[in-house]
Amino acid sequence: MIYACKTIMQKDQNLNKIEQVFKYDQKYIVLDIRSKDEQEDQPxxxxxxxxxxxxxxxxxxxxxxxxxxxxxxLYCxxxxxxxxxxxxxREKGFDNVSIYFT
Structure with a gap:
């Protein structure tokens, strides 16, 4: 269990490298990953x-x-x-994913 916590903490440090996007760029698509119920309640x-x-x-x-x-x-x-x-x-090899911050 301690190993799992350490691994999560190490992975969380990688979040500092997240690319921030402040302007429109056609290469970016926001992917709403909330449940269908959440998406319907608040599109x-x-x-x-x-x-x-x-x-x-x-x-x-x-x-x-x-x-x-x-x-x-990704948005939630x-x-x-x-x-x-x-x-x-990213662990599966997809480098084209980041987080959308509101």
Whole structure:
């Protein structure tokens, strides 16, 4: 158990390297990874970014089918799930994923 905590802390330090995006760029797509219920209750609408929905529980099986020439900014309501999913996807070799901060 101590090893797991250490691993999470080490991975969390990598979050300092997250690319921050402040302006519109066509290569970025915001990926709303909240559950379908959350998406329906509070749809994410952004004027400057294309938003696609893909609930976090489908990321593992469907992320590789997305256009890998694009970069994806993961969004969730409090940031925790997007951080965890970003780390998971980066471990699987996807470098085109970061976090969308509101």
């Amino acid at each position: 994410l609408k952004l004027a400057n970014f294309l938003v696609k929905t893909l609930p976090f529980y489908y990321l593992d099986s469907q992320f590789s089918s997305l256009d890998q020439k694009k970069s994806y900014l 309501s409090n940031g925790l799930m997007s951080r965890l999913q970003m780390l998971f996807l």
